[in-house]
Structure formats: structure tokens, C-alpha cells
Amino acid sequence: MEIIVSNKASRPLYEQISSQIKAAIMSGELKAGEAIPSVRSLAKSLHISILTVQKAYATLQEDGFIETTAGKGCYVSAQNQDFYLEEQQKKIEEKFAEAIEIARTSGISLNKLTDLLTLMYQEDDGE
Structure with a gap:
């Protein structure tokens, strides 16, 4: 290392x-x-x-x-891996909550939000 x-x-x-x-x-x-x-x-x-x-x-x-x-x-x-993954999931949930609030106030549908997330995730993953 x-x-x-x-x-x-x-x-x-x-x-x-x-x-x-x-x-x-x-x-x-x-x-x-x-x-x-x-x-x-x-x-x-x-x-x-x-x-x-x-x-x-x-x-x-x-x-x-x-x-x-x-x-x-x-x-x-x-026990670190499970603990860390739980910690990361909490961070993701917080960011999702922010994104959902912005989408709702902007009138962006769940389908559009899901499509955007899928597209961004695949781009960063190199797919």
C-alpha cells in the first residue's frame, strides 16, 4: 500500500x-x-x-x-466494510433528498429524474 x-x-x-x-x-x-x-x-x-x-x-x-x-x-x-457501506449509503440518501426537492420544486418528473440518474451513472462507469 x-x-x-x-x-x-x-x-x-x-x-x-x-x-x-x-x-x-x-x-x-x-x-x-x-x-x-x-x-x-x-x-x-x-x-x-x-x-x-x-x-x-x-x-x-x-x-x-x-x-x-x-x-x-x-x-x-x-467489520469495516459493512459499516463503511452504510455510511456511504446515508450520504447518498442525503444527496438524493436534495435532488428530489429540486426536482419537485422545478416540476421534473420521477421518470426524468430516474433517466438522468441512470444516464449519469452509466457515463461515469464508462458504459
């Missing part, structure tokens, strides 16, 4: 780290029970503060993606 951070990015470094580890977990690159780099080794390899990596790992642990065992390190949590 390779993590790349940039000081020029608008997102804080700890968010860049945690989002890349989340993505690696969700894609299956990191499997449940697999160890992730120690705070010290990741900080050293990225040339950043240990505190930044600790904050990223704390965020990942709060979100249920990793588990930390004192003296043994950090490991990918077994």
Missing part, C-alpha cells in the same frame, strides 16, 4: 492519509486482520509528524476501520 500526501492539497494531511487507507480497505487491497504500518514508520516514510499520523489513525479507529492493540500495532477491522 502506497500513501501519497501533499502539502498543497486543500485537505489536511491526516485526512489525506485516512481517506487513502479507507480506500485501500474498501478496494480489498488491505484485508481484515492485516497489519497497517506503525505510526512511527508511516510518519518517517512520509516525512511528516508522528502526531499527524496518530490523528489519521485515531480517525480510522473512531470510524471502525482499524483496531489498535497495545504493543502489537494497528490492524484492519473485520
Whole structure:
């Protein structure tokens, strides 16, 4: 797993780290029970503060993606995928609620909205 951070990015470094580890977990690159780099080794390899990596790992642990065992390190949590998918579904539902409200106030039918969603989803999927 390779993590790349940039000081020029608008997102804080700890968010860049945690989002890349989340993505690696969700894609299956990191499997449940697999160890992730120690705070010290990741900080050293990225040339950043240990505190930044600790904050990223704390965020990942709060979100249920990793588990930390004192003296043994950090490991990918077994329950993370279902939790993450549920979290993503909630975000999608919020965006849909906004889109539905705009469609209703603009007089756009459900069929048109469904067609638009299908078209956009297929375009982004490369179909």
C-alpha cells in the first residue's frame, strides 16, 4: 500500500492519509486482520509528524476501520466494510433528498429524474 500526501492539497494531511487507507480497505487491497504500518514508520516514510499520523489513525479507529492493540500495532477491522457501506449509503440518501426537492420544486418528473440518474451513472462507469 502506497500513501501519497501533499502539502498543497486543500485537505489536511491526516485526512489525506485516512481517506487513502479507507480506500485501500474498501478496494480489498488491505484485508481484515492485516497489519497497517506503525505510526512511527508511516510518519518517517512520509516525512511528516508522528502526531499527524496518530490523528489519521485515531480517525480510522473512531470510524471502525482499524483496531489498535497495545504493543502489537494497528490492524484492519473485520467489520469495516459493512459499516463503511452504510455510511456511504446515508450520504447518498442525503444527496438524493436534495435532488428530489429540486426536482419537485422545478416540476421534473420521477421518470426524468430516474433517466438522468441512470444516464449519469452509466457515463461515469464508462458504459
